[in-house]
Amino acid sequence: MTDAIIRLIDLHKSFGDLEVLTGVDLDVAPGEVVSIIGPSGSGKSTLLRCVNRLEEPTRGRIEIDGADITDPDCDIDMVRTHIGMVFQQFNLFPHLTVMGNLTIAQRKVLRRSKDEASDVARRMLDRVGLVDKTDEFPARLSGGQKQRVAIARALCMEPDMMLFDECTSALDPELVGEVLDVMRTLAEDGMTMLVVTHEMGFARRVSDRVVFMDGGNIVEQGPPDTVLGDPQHARTQQFLRMVEER
Amino acid sequence: MALTKRQRARLVRFGVYGLTIAFLAFIAVKADWPALRKAFFDPEVFADQFPDIVIRAARNTLIITALAFAIALALGLVLALMRLSSIRPYRWFAGIWIELFRGIPALITIIAVGFAVPIALDFRVPGRYGAGSVAIGIVYSAYLAETIRAGIEAVPRGQAEAARSLGMSQGRATVSIVIPQAFRIIIPPLTNEFIALIKDTSLLFVLGTTADTIEITKFARDNVNKTFNITPLVAAALVYLAITIPMTRLVAVMERRAAKAR
Numbered sequence: 001m002t003d004a005i006i007r008l009i010d011l012h013k014s015f016g017d018l019e020v021l022t023g024v025d026l027d028v029a030p031g032e033v034v035s036i037i038g039p040s041g042s043g044k045s046t047l048l049r050c051v052n053r054l055e056e057p058t059r060g061r062i063e064i065d066g067a068d069i070t071d072p073d074c075d076i077d078m079v080r081t082h083i084g085m086v087f088q089q090f091n092l093f094p095h096l097t098v099m100g101n102l103t104i105a106q107r108k109v110l111r112r113s114k115d116e117a118s119d120v121a122r123r124m125l126d127r128v129g130l131v132d133k134t135d136e137f138p139a140r141l142s143g144g145q146k147q148r149v150a151i152a153r154a155l156c157m158e159p160d161m162m163l164f165d166e167c168t169s170a171l172d173p174e175l176v177g178e179v180l181d182v183m184r185t186l187a188e189d190g191m192t193m194l195v196v197t198h199e200m201g202f203a204r205r206v207s208d209r210v211v212f213m214d215g216g217n218i219v220e221q222g223p224p225d226t227v228l229g230d231p232q233h234a235r236t237q238q239f240l241r242m243v244e245e246r
Numbered sequence: 247m248a249l250t251k252r253q254r255a256r257l258v259r260f261g262v263y264g265l266t267i268a269f270l271a272f273i274a275v276k277a278d279w280p281a282l283r284k285a286f287f288d289p290e291v292f293a294d295q296f297p298d299i300v301i302r303a304a305r306n307t308l309i310i311t312a313l314a315f316a317i318a319l320a321l322g323l324v325l326a327l328m329r330l331s332s333i334r335p336y337r338w339f340a341g342i343w344i345e346l347f348r349g350i351p352a353l354i355t356i357i358a359v360g361f362a363v364p365i366a367l368d369f370r371v372p373g374r375y376g377a378g379s380v381a382i383g384i385v386y387s388a389y390l391a392e393t394i395r396a397g398i399e400a401v402p403r404g405q406a407e408a409a410r411s412l413g414m415s416q417g418r419a420t421v422s423i424v425i426p427q428a429f430r431i432i433i434p435p436l437t438n439e440f441i442a443l444i445k446d447t448s449l450l451f452v453l454g455t456t457a458d459t460i461e462i463t464k465f466a467r468d469n470v471n472k473t474f475n476i477t478p479l480v481a482a483a484l485v486y487l488a489i490t491i492p493m494t495r496l497v498a499v500m501e502r503r504a505a506k507a508r
Contacts, residue, residue, distance in 0.1 A: 052411055054410065054411065077410075077413045077415050078413065080410065080411055080412065080413040081412070081413035083411070084411075085408075085411040087404055087408060089404050091402075091404040091405060091408035092408075093405065093408070093409075093423055093427075094427065095426050095427050095430065104412075104422060104423075105409070105413060105414060108414060108418055108422060109413040109414055109418070110413075153412070154411075157412060157413065
């Protein structure tokens with residue numbers, strides 16, 4: 001595959017003596033939805049955070065649209081406007097309204113006018129079903145609503161790809177569905193998505209490929225039915241048994 | 247007879263009340279009220295303080311406070327950011343500045359700015375309130391820098407990460423996302439420091455004052471010397487309270503409003 005939109009080559013990351021990523025290679029094609037699963041501490045969140053360089057890799061290359069973003073001369077802020085990210089803890093800006101959250105980066109980074117930014121914001125809020133919350137502060141929203149606003153905020157930059165970092169793990173069980181629904185429509189609309197998740201149902205039904213990580217590297221990957229239904233490696237089998245037993 | 251826990255708590259409470267009342271009664275009976283009133287609450291001397299203590303002295307106190315606090319806030323913010331910078335010389339400079347001006351008595355810094363700098367550099371801070379407000383601004387910048395740094399560090403890391411993930415530069419994320427939240431967190435200690443600053447403007451007497459720059463405490467002390475009566479200082483105390491109490495109330499209202507947006 002030469003047309004990968006995200007390409008990780010021999011990616012290493014250490015925190016002090018602790019080696020979290022041990023030379024990961026991963027390609028993601030445009031429009032592809034890739035779910036990354038694995039036990040905690042397997043390095044999946046670190047991997048995701050390396051893709052937009054929220055973590056600086058210790059060694060290896062990260063290519064976004066063919067450009068090496070580990071190059072010190074690369075304008076990482078520009079690259080990040082093309083990569084949306086959604087966090088486990090939402091990270092909405094509590095001092096701004098929903099509208100403020102959605103417009104601030106459009107205005108300060110993309111230099112859009114106030115009217116244009118609010119138009120885009122309203123359109124994205126509509127996509128996540130929250131147009132009526134425009135003037136609320138994040139504190140007044142439920143966890144599911146916060147996460148949908150966070151998704152809309154990322155979409156306002158009109159990114160080419162989206163990273164989801166365990167974005168339903170902090171939610172009450174009954175609120176998980178509304179966020180997964182939004183993610184499913186995004187996938188159907190053709191968004192390139194890299195999703196770190198514990199939601200096996202989502203991984204199975206929505207993603208094109210499932211990647212199982214353990215001990216800082218990819219153990220097994222392939223179509224969801226293969227990896228989740230007929231795993232080849234003992235580690236994968238063991239992990240899936242643990243998940244199913246819950 | 248053993249007392250229950252509740253009975254014992256009640257006994258202690260009434261004991262404390264009783265002792266307090268006994269102490270107040272003792273003071274009320276023993277104190278030489280007429281002598282006290284003559285020295286501290288002479289109505290005539292008290293009335294003589296007004297309106298000058300307000301329209302001249304309090305006005306100057308407030309102007310110096312506003313100038314000094316603005317300088318302290320601006321310097322303190324820059325120092326806090328330097329302290330948190332990844333560039334080592336910046337951290338060193340801010341660290342030295344903070345240790346220096348927090349460790350030296352304010353009075354000595356004021357004398358240094360007021361007298362030593364003009365002698366050394368032949369430079370005088372312009373403006374009637376210039377040297378005084380710059381000196382106090384420098385002293386308080388050291389305290390505010392530490393308060394602001396603590397506030398910035400109290401903003402969750404995820405906030406800056408979210409801002410950066412949207413393509414904001416580090417500077418932009420700091421200005422638009424981190425600092426506004428940091429200031430909300432530090433409103434209470436900032437209020438403390440503002441009030442302390444109001445009172446420390448009384449130290450500026452060491453620079454010598456004219457009728458144009460006299461502040462509340464110096465004004466009152468001059469009148470104590472004139473009248474051989476302590477009443478002007480009592481008036482001064484009341485004027486300080488008339489400034490600080492409404493201000494703390496106002497901040498409390500602001501804080502409640504900010505809390506809504508959390």
